[in-house]
Amino acid sequence: MQDNIHNLSRSTDDIVIVGGGLAGLFCALKLAPRRVTLISAAPLGQGASSAWAQGGIAAAVAEGDTPEAHAADTIAVGGGLVDEAVALGIAREAGPRIHDLLAYGVPFDRDLEGRLAVGREAAHSARRIVHVRGDGAGAAIIAALSDAVRRTPSIRVIEGLAAEALLIEDGAVAGLQLREAVNSSARPLLLAARAVVLATGGIGHLYAVTTNPLEASGSGLAIAARAGAVIADPEFVQFHPTAIRVGRDPAPLATEALRGEGATLINGSGERFMLSRHPLAELAPRDIVARGVFAEIAAGRGAFLDARQALGTRFADRFPTVHASCIAAGIDPATQIIPIAPAAHYHMGGIAVDERGRSSIDGLWAGGEVSSTGAHGANRLASNSLLEAVVYAARIADDIAGRTLPSPARLPDALVAPRGGTPDAVIVQRLRAMMSAHVGVVREGDGLTDALHHFAALEREATSIALRNMATSALLVAASAWSRCESRGAHFRADHPAEIPALAQRTMTSLAAVREIAESLSPLPRAVRPMIA
Structure with a gap:
């Protein structure tokens, strides 16, 4: 159900979800038929990093793969900080969440026998990434879920509002202070609510070079911290090693799946510089590859992605999103190397939450990139972020559904x-x-x-x-x-x-x-x- 800013009352018994990305949309759908007000600063489906995700979703759905193997890979790249129980729980819930997404209309790629097609990405021991047209998973997932949300009568969508503060009473959530996203001089709006889910995304736009949309500026993290929430692992920021270096803000992304299909990293002299840095070379964990790319640029040699031999004329069909970004910048990736640079991509830190998505503040849940579950540790495994978002969105919905919420508090003066x-x-x-x-x-x-x-x-x-x-x-x-x-x-x-x-x-x-x-x-x-x- 679509609504507008001016129809927003000062008090609601609805569950209020802030954020129109994957975690927010999925949680709203999972809460149906319970009443939900979903608030998004950008038009639904826009302004969310999940809509730009190219890699896909990691899930042990192929024959011979197991959740235990998926969890082991997650733990191996997490720098000793992954909560092993969390990683295994998420891996085991991957299958059901993929089927949920299929039911909502997400057109995941399939092989000739009709099974889900799976690809491989860095530091995964098996092919377990489900895609949509190679590099279009994020956009396809968000489009399907946005349509499903708009068709769900119990979900009220309010677009154009940004949350700028949490209202707290006696240590518990009492509501939100909101403001028009396109008119920051407008008077704030206050909304009393006892159940708030923050799904506001990450912090990429705190950096000069990022693959994230403008809205990923850390607002959700900040308002939770200002309200007194415990924050976990904020120092751990993942830099994607292969943003396309063409002077755009945000920088277009050259998905890791390109390297999974055999594309290599070279410097201006044509040297494959990752061979001397790690046994897995281009498929080493992201932090190692990012530092390798950073070092080549800092030394003046430049860094480039070379897909000419691995993909050549198949590039446009296999990776249409990356191909379009390259062509728009005057680069033909079938015949030319692609200039790259590391870019702020994903925040492993965030609002500390437990296994149900609860924060340290009563009545406040967090899901998606704004949260920190312990699943990623010091370094996220490729394509685990979308999986974590849907798993925790479903858990938050289950946790809230089992609660009787108190009436909204009186708004402050x-x-x-x-x-x-x-x-x-x-x-x-x-x-x-x-x-x-x-x-x-x-x-x-x-x-x-x-x-x-x-x-x-x-x-x-x-x-x-x-x-x-x-x-x-x-x-x-x-x-x-x-x-x-x-x-x-x-x-x-x-x-x-x-x-x-x-x-x-x-x-x-x-x-x-x-x-x-x-x-x-x-x-x-x-x-x-x-x-x-």
Whole structure:
């Protein structure tokens, strides 16, 4: 059921889901026929990273494969931080969730005998990635689920609103403060609700180079942290090694499945540089490949994806999305090499949740990339993110369905954050540049210290809530990266390059804790201050 901003009442007994990506849509459908209000800043199906996912969904559905093998692969690449029970549980629920998606109309590829066709991606020991037309899984899944949501009478869809604060009463969720996404100067709207599911996506747009849509700016992470939620593993940010380097923002993605089909990584001299870095070469875990690509670019040799021999004229048919991105940039991938660079792609950290998707705040659940379940550890296995999103969306729906929710609370008299306004573009650009330079693929202590002071000052002095939320999320990532004095998974410290066994523990932190870290460090010279002037 479609609705509009102006028809939104100040109180609802509905379950409120914030986010129109895979986790939000799937959870809303699984809650039917219970009443749901689904709030999306962008038009439904747009503005979600899941819609852009090219790889597919990892699921042990092929003959000879097992959930146990899938979980073992997940654990092997997670840098010693994967919750093994969580990984196995997700792998075992993959089959039923794939069948749910089929029932909602997702046209997964099939082989000549009608079975689900499966491909292989980096660090998987078997072919277990289900696709849609090679590289169109995300778009096809979101399109099918969006249609299903619009056909479901119990789901009210409100487009064009962004959540900017959680309302808390006696330690429990009492509602949300919302604002028009396209009119940030408009007066905020308050909505009283006792059950809120955050499915707002990741933090990619905190970085100068990212494959994520504009909406992935860490807003959900920030509002949960500001409300007092425990945040898990924020330092672990995965950089996709093969974003197409053609000056676009966000950067087009060259899916990992290309390398699964035999495409290679070369530098400007034609050398396959990953052969000397890892036994699996191009199919090594993403963090290792990303650092390999980063090193070639930093050394001035450049990095390129070469699919000429592996795919050639079959490229357009096998990977139409990547092909279209290349052609739009003036590159024919059948005959030319593709320039690439690492790009912020996926956040392993997020709002800490338990096996049912519950956060540390009563009445607040989180699913998809904004959450941290323990499934990914320090480094996500390829194509596990869409699987985690649907598994936890279903678990959240089951958990909420079994509850009797209290009536909505009385709304507060004062706004949580009255200031709106469009974030200053120059300050946003500087924040993103600082994240890429100091909290990116390779990190070190002095750079992280600089970043911490910038973000802490910006969080205090920001003139808009949207900018403040970006600074809050950036501060969470930078402070946790500064605190982890080792290299593990996607977190690489040039000044602490070794992995330290004693530090094989997940990070559990809070906004108060990371503010204390920033305040404990010596202040920077005054010359650094113009970022927030």
